[in-house]
Amino acid sequence: MSSIRSFYEKGHTVFSCEIYPPKKDEELSDINSKLEAIGALKPDFISVTYGAGGSNAGKAVDIASYAKKSCSLEVLSHITSVGFNRNKLEDGLKAFEEAGIENVLALRGDRPKNMTDEQYAMRDFIHASDMAEFITKNHPGFTVAGACYPEKHFEAESEAFDADMLKVKADAGISFFISQLFFDNDLFYALEERMKERDISAPVSAGIMPVTSAKMLGTTVSLSGTSIPKELSDIIARFGDNAEDMKKAGIDYAVRQAADLISHGVDGIHLYIMNKPKLAEEIFNAIRVS
Numbered sequence: 001m002s003s004i005r006s007f008y009e010k011g012h013t014v015f016s017c018e019i020y021p022p023k024k025d026e027e028l029s030d031i032n033s034k035l036e037a038i039g040a041l042k043p044d045f046i047s048v049t050y051g052a053g054g055s056n057a058g059k060a061v062d063i064a065s066y067a068k069k070s071c072s073l074e075v076l077s078h079i080t081s082v083g084f085n086r087n088k089l090e091d092g093l094k095a096f097e098e099a100g101i102e103n104v105l106a107l108r109g110d111r112p113k114n115m116t117d118e119q120y121a122m123r124d125f126i127h128a129s130d131m132a133e134f135i136t137k138n139h140p141g142f143t144v145a146g147a148c149y150p151e152k153h154f155e156a157e158s159e160a161f162d163a164d165m166l167k168v169k170a171d172a173g174i175s176f177f178i179s180q181l182f183f184d185n186d187l188f189y190a191l192e193e194r195m196k197e198r199d200i201s202a203p204v205s206a207g208i209m210p211v212t213s214a215k216m217l218g219t220t221v222s223l224s225g226t227s228i229p230k231e232l233s234d235i236i237a238r239f240g241d242n243a244e245d246m247k248k249a250g251i252d253y254a255v256r257q258a259a260d261l262i263s264h265g266v267d268g269i270h271l272y273i274m275n276k277p278k279l280a281e282e283i284f285n286a287i288r289v290s
């Protein structure tokens with residue numbers, strides 16, 4: 001049994017990174033070599049994303065399985081509940097079980113544009129906490145993690161309400177959290193404080209994304225609703241037109257962010273590396289000694 005929860009009890013910062021199944025089939029052939037490169041970096045675990053509605057479930061299982069069996073990586077497999085009834089969730093979990101996966105990140109997901117009203121209405125789990133409770137009760141072999149949001153989830157009416165819902169998640173069996181990406185550490189420290197006030201003792205890994213091109217702000221970052229501090233927007237204004245300098249400055253910002261979090265005793269650092277092992281290597285090399 002390899003419960004990722006136990007990694008947080010070893011007295012060191014837990015390092016991890018996220019991988020997503022490529023959309024194009026031709027990129028799939030590259031993914032195994034990327035996993036091997038990440039395996040050589042020996043993070044504590046990787047997480048593998050899952051399409052809302054299970055759109056890429058097969059690829060997600062294959063990637064998780066290869067990472068675990070051929071690269072000696074511990075894996076946290078994401079699973080989403082939007083559009084899933086109990087049977088569909090059971091099928092998804094069974095596929096992970098068969099691939100040797102013991103840790104899942106229970107997410108609600110967002111309704112995909114192409115999901116019909118009928119598919120959406122068949123869901124048995126309204127919130128991630130409903131799915132977490134179901135998994136912990138019926139599949140106790142899985143360790144269940146959940147998502148949290150330093151700037152609150154976009155649907156939540158307030159930070160306080162969103163934090164109350166994290167307590168519901170923790171009570172439903174979520175044993176550690178991974179945060180949405182953020183660029184201002186004070187927002188993360190404030191979230192930690194709100195969680196402490198609610199007696200949530202589950203560890204939290206901080207989500208860090210190196211911004212290596214100006215274009216990323218228009219896509220991934222703006223989709224996540226993350227605010228951009230002046231220091232980072234100044235970096236983009238200064239280096240945005242020069243790919244190499246922008247990459248260096250973006251990595252440097254992420255390294256400084258992570259080093260500050262580590263000096264504040266953060267439980268874990270989860271890197272959003274956009275399937276680029278080299279980014280993980282540069283950042284891990286810098287923060288593991290800082």
Ligand code: FAD
Pocket residue numbers: 048049050051052078079080106107108109110126127128129147148153154155156161162165168169178179180181207
């Ligand atoms: P929930 O925890 O259900 O929260 C959604 C909203 O409902 C929040 O506003 C919350 O305050 C509220 N809420 C929660 N519980 C309750 C309750 N019991 N009663 C009332 N209100 C409640 N999406 C994917 O499709 N695939 C992925 O692989 C994926 N990976 C992710 C990884 C991380 C680390 C993060 C932060 C997000 C990821 N997402 C992924 C996106 C995620 O699915 C969306 O952000 C989604 O909108 C919310 O998912 P959730 O699990 O946080 O939902």
